[in-house]
Amino acid sequence: MKSLLPLIVAAPLLALAACNSKPSQPEVVDTNPDPMANVLANRAPVELPPAIKADKTFRCKDNSLVYVTFFQGDKQANVRLKEGETPVVLKAPAAGEPLTAEGGWKMTGDEKAVTLTTPKKAAQVCHI
Template sequence: MKKFTLCTAAAAALLSLAACQNEVEEVDSRAPDPMASELANAAPVELPPAISASVTFRCQPGNEVIAVDFFTGDEQANLRVDPEAPTGTMLRAEAAGQPYTGEGYTLTGDRTGVTLDQPEGPTLTCST
């Protein structure tokens, strides 16, 4: 009799637990984000291009030195007429392989040699 009562009590306990919902209640004290829907529907962010090569050129006439940072995608270059200058002039190309232009400068070429048309001064032919 004792065995039967113990089995009946165990079965009743299991049936009562089967009716429970095992869900975790999520508690958050922060207010909902007012821009959540705008951020979810926003266009993906495109990172700026990375520098693919930094090249120092020796140029003629005048035996001048310039530095050029070429960026991935071959549509941007940073020209430093004074190689020691911390910043330079950002030049952009319409498409890869086209001349880089900006602020009166036109730079044609690649990492092995360039030609620089300056707003003031002679056209420089440069090589590494």
């Protein structure tokens, strides 16, 4: 029994000693240079789209509803006149300036009240 114990201990130690935990060279998977590396290194930085700040439903003076999604930075908002329709993207060159889009869209205000001008309606005030 005493001679069997050293063999039981020696077998796992021998298996561990055969493992090379630090290879001399890393494994090379691909030696081809990246053809886009130079283009990617010299490209302009990417600007991420703004995060949603608030999503509000407003009741306007003519009793219609307007659905507005405000974005961080106060330079963009999405406006829908009917729920589920494709939104109109209104943008401003700087925060605090009126948000506009092609076709006569214009909006000023914040998450509590807006003044909205659409191609079919004159400017009207809308509240939460």
